[in-house]
Amino acid sequence: MGLLELSEVSRDFDVSRPWLNRVLEGEPRRTLRAVDGLSLAVQRGETLALVGESGSGKSTVARLIVGLYPPSSGRVEFRGRRMQMIFQDPYASLNPRWRVGSIVAEPLLHLRKEKAARVKERVDQLLVQVGLSPEDGEKFPHEFSGGQRQRISIARALAGEPDLLVCDEPTSALDVSVQAQILNLMAELQRRLGLTYVFISHNLAVVSEVADRVGVMYAGRLVELAPAAELFARPRHPYTRMLLDAVPDLAMSGKPRTPVAGEVPNPLALPAGCAFHPRCPHANERCRAERPAFVNSVACHAIAEDRIRG
Amino acid sequence: MILEVKNLRVEFPTRRGALVAVDDVSFSIAPGEVLGVVGESGAGKSVTGLAIIGLLEPPGRIAAGEVRLEGRRIDNLPPEDMRRVRGRRIAMVFQDPLTSLNPLYTIGAQLEETIRTHLALAPKASREKALGLLKEVGIPAAEQRYHHYPHQFSGGTRQRVVIALALAAEPSLVIADEPTTALDVSIQAQIIALLKRLAASHRTAVMLITHDMGVIAETAQRVAVMYAGRLVEIGPVRDVIHSPQHPYTVGLMGAIPKISLSRNKSLTQIDGAMPRLNAIPPGCAFNPRCPRRFERCAKERPDLSPAGASEAACWLHEPRRA
Numbered sequence: 001m002g003l004l005e006l007s008e009v010s011r012d013f014d015v016s017r018p019w020l021n022r023v024l025e026g027e028p029r030r031t032l033r034a035v036d037g038l039s040l041a042v043q044r045g046e047t048l049a050l051v052g053e054s055g056s057g058k059s060t061v062a063r064l065i066v067g068l069y070p071p072s073s074g075r076v077e078f079r080g081r082r083m084q085m086i087f088q089d090p091y092a093s094l095n096p097r098w099r100v101g102s103i104v105a106e107p108l109l110h111l112r113k114e115k116a117a118r119v120k121e122r123v124d125q126l127l128v129q130v131g132l133s134p135e136d137g138e139k140f141p142h143e144f145s146g147g148q149r150q151r152i153s154i155a156r157a158l159a160g161e162p163d164l165l166v167c168d169e170p171t172s173a174l175d176v177s178v179q180a181q182i183l184n185l186m187a188e189l190q191r192r193l194g195l196t197y198v199f200i201s202h203n204l205a206v207v208s209e210v211a212d213r214v215g216v217m218y219a220g221r222l223v224e225l226a227p228a229a230e231l232f233a234r235p236r237h238p239y240t241r242m243l244l245d246a247v248p249d250l251a252m253s254g255k256p257r258t259p260v261a262g263e264v265p266n267p268l269a270l271p272a273g274c275a276f277h278p279r280c281p282h283a284n285e286r287c288r289a290e291r292p293a294f295v296n297s298v299a300c301h302a303i304a305e306d307r308i309r310g
Numbered sequence: 311m312i313l314e315v316k317n318l319r320v321e322f323p324t325r326r327g328a329l330v331a332v333d334d335v336s337f338s339i340a341p342g343e344v345l346g347v348v349g350e351s352g353a354g355k356s357v358t359g360l361a362i363i364g365l366l367e368p369p370g371r372i373a374a375g376e377v378r379l380e381g382r383r384i385d386n387l388p389p390e391d392m393r394r395v396r397g398r399r400i401a402m403v404f405q406d407p408l409t410s411l412n413p414l415y416t417i418g419a420q421l422e423e424t425i426r427t428h429l430a431l432a433p434k435a436s437r438e439k440a441l442g443l444l445k446e447v448g449i450p451a452a453e454q455r456y457h458h459y460p461h462q463f464s465g466g467t468r469q470r471v472v473i474a475l476a477l478a479a480e481p482s483l484v485i486a487d488e489p490t491t492a493l494d495v496s497i498q499a500q501i502i503a504l505l506k507r508l509a510a511s512h513r514t515a516v517m518l519i520t521h522d523m524g525v526i527a528e529t530a531q532r533v534a535v536m537y538a539g540r541l542v543e544i545g546p547v548r549d550v551i552h553s554p555q556h557p558y559t560v561g562l563m564g565a566i567p568k569i570s571l572s573r574n575k576s577l578t579q580i581d582g583a584m585p586r587l588n589a590i591p592p593g594c595a596f597n598p599r600c601p602r603r604f605e606r607c608a609k610e611r612p613d614l615s616p617a618g619a620s621e622a623a624c625w626l627h628e629p630r631r632a
Contacts (some may be wrong), residue, residue, distance in 0.1 A: 053494035053496060054494055102350055118552050145583050148583075171479075173352035174519065176350065176523075176566055177350065177561060177562060177565045177579065177580040177583075179567075180565035180566075180577035180578065180579040180580075181579045181581070183567070183576075184576045201492070202493075203567070204569060205566070205567040205568055205569050206567045208569045209568075210566065210568040232569055232570075242496060242566060244569070245499075246495045246498065246499040247495060247525025247569060248498075248502070248522070248527055248528045249356055249524070249527060249528065250524045250527050250566065250568055251422065252527050252547070252548055252552075253566070259499075259503070260496045260497075260499045260500055263497060264494060264496075266349065
């Protein structure tokens, strides 16, 4: 049994226009399905990454996991003790009026019910663990750079002694040399504390550095799920292939690539059938009409019918 | 050369003395060439671009050095003359296409206005030119889209419109400041291809400012690496990527995650962070973080000198004296 299991989870948002407009203009209510029938299991100790472009629903999944949104349908089961979340923006996720020591102590006092005498000691320990010094506890968040703030967020998340950390684009706001520091820190903490990560990112290169398994999302659905090494060596779903081809080629190897076509569809007007079919070079009548089921870790008619190598 | 920048220094006066945002930066761009300018936030790459196009926010000012466009000095032009250079000879593409477009006018009207401001064209001719531009940047159904407002476009097509606007007056230099940063990776690839094609076919010089070395590898012929307001390395893209010469560039290249099949090799990290502008260390600005520093690095400031196929500002590459 996995540490975390999502079965057929969907989440709808009401994006109707105001009541008066609906009445006067005779418009119906409109809902946006941000996540559609998503099932996956996260094993203890692994890093599962979810990648996708904006609007693919990956951040909504993060919020469904930690319970910031209740699912509209389906189940989220967690078999661990505690989960914590790390957010993208280290400027918005720390209270500017609190000293860093108090920020990190908050989960200790409220979740762990630590005695006040032990809290200071534990806060110092946590700050050292993320590469800060005990003296930094006296400072305010504005005195730190973006990378250091992300370290503070990690120390706060670790204070509750979670077994699962849900990280939503934890390094996207950071410069590349600082990003490397944070990714290395997260890998070290995982080894030392046996943490499980759900890692949400739009950056495939970052995902290839950190993930054990990768789920690719498109328009609210999971289109492919595979061990990282397999996914990057032999991407199966046409969307995964397109995404990998679009990553700038830093090695300048000059490898041939298929040009990327089209744009992410509007979530309010998703194409019928497979949501990727307007951009897919292998789409046929069936793809345009029938939504592919997620079979053998991939959701694609062309692969199921052996029309393309899967 | 289309653009020549010599010993450019940009200062922002404050109550506690001047902050030097760009310090002694020199480079040039040839017609049809894309020069990538890469660096982390605060390295001075955007300020360099703004100084060239004359859009520094006061009290920021060019304190020394000169900027020449097609041989003519432009950094000391009166504001009225500079206004004519801007848009006509130099165009700029910003990160967020929404802030570069007026939400109250159709994109057709905005294109026509730009064309008629800079070129002496009749209304009909400027309309045809505007339509031609939209087609050239790859906007499908350009005739209909002509009458649409910016909010009716997606992020990627909006950036295409901004690029069409930048090219409207046929400038000789386009400064693109993080043109693909706000876009998804599949759209980014399309915009990169577009920029590359247009620079080549119009013989436009492009200064491509970005923090993303991958974008530069795809687009540029040469790359300039900035650190704490200074140029630390400049050279052909392939050489800088495959055999970086300055220890900062070496660290930067090692820190970039790459798609690879072997996991669990940790990224090279450069400890510490880039200094703030009010605390740039003496000597080489990178010396406190440099794994290869020696005594001289903290005392004397290195200038660019030949290193491999590139130039690097590092005492390790000091030309040997005979």
